[in-house]
Amino acid sequence: MRELQNVIERMMNYVHSNELTVDLMPADIIQRRRTSDFTDEFESPKDIEHQLLTKMLGMKLFKKETAIRMKVSRTML
Numbered sequence: 001m002r003e004l005q006n007v008i009e010r011m012m013n014y015v016h017s018n019e020l021t022v023d024l025m026p027a028d029i030i031q032r033r034r035t036s037d038f039t040d041e042f043e044s045p046k047d048i049e050h051q052l053l054t055k056m057l058g059m060k061l062f063k064k065e066t067a068i069r070m071k072v073s074r075t076m077l
Contacts, residue, residue: 011024022030043051056066067074 007026007029008020010026011020014024052070056070059066061069063077064074067077070077
């Protein structure tokens with residue numbers, strides 16, 4: 001919250017109108033946003049499902065309990 005307030009204050013120091021625009025944002029903030037948007041590696045739904053199943057099986061639950069927690073039928077599991 002404090003960082004947002006500081007950025008807005010910095011932008012207001014440079015504005016010559018009644019409107020704040022993206023071009024007034026400090027370059028370091030814009031750069032940080034761009035790199036964070038694309039650094040996350042995407043996983044396929046199958047990979048996520050595999051991770052979830054592995055985690056659930058690692059909990060040593062009965063199949064019925066695992067199926068209930070995953071909101072699927074026992075036969076589907």
